[in-house]
Amino acid sequence: GESVGLHLPTLSVQEGDNSIINCAYSNSASDYFIWYKQESGKGPQFIIDIRSNMDKRQGQRVTVLLNKTVKHLSLQIAATQPGDSAVYFCAETESGAGSYQLTFGKGTKLSVIP
């Protein structure tokens, strides 16, 4: 289930199950989105991205869904493995703004139960 921890929401899943991590973004003008995985003691690592002209994109074991109407992004991880345990962040950016900045969401801690 999902619970709110001291700082980050936590999602606990059984190994082999599918995980769904959600993200609400704030800027309706954002047109490029990225999911990052951050393991303890490391910097964020790119997982998958999606542009606003798409609503779904698939990678290896991961799928990102974009719903621009409600400004919602989700990351689906198939057959979750212990190595997927990490904090996951969504990030958004607006191409037309010219600043090239990424705005990060709050993050979700994924814990995989062996």
Added chain:
Amino acid sequence: SAVISQKPSRDICQRGTSLTIQCQVDSQVTMMFWYRQQPGQSLTLIATANQGSEATYESGFVIDKFPISRPNLTFSTLTVSNMSPEDSSIYLCSTREGTMNTEAFFGQGTRLTVV
């Protein structure tokens, strides 16, 4: 993809002192970014550093506290000045490659503890 190296990876510093964090990229990049990640929280952009111009700081961050250098297209430094325990965070360097719509790469971060 760009490989980004940060030094030091971690440090424990006395309050009132300053620490300079180095960021080295293995290729030439126009834009470099410095982020702060406080314990258990998300990333917050401190400033954007482009070679040949002064860094652009985000609201809540000022040059006197976080001076940045960008002497060439592969290197940048961030200094955390006159540190207090509230500055204890992970500091991350990041770059963007090519056009706007490309992924951003991060260094492994510098974990700073101020005592």
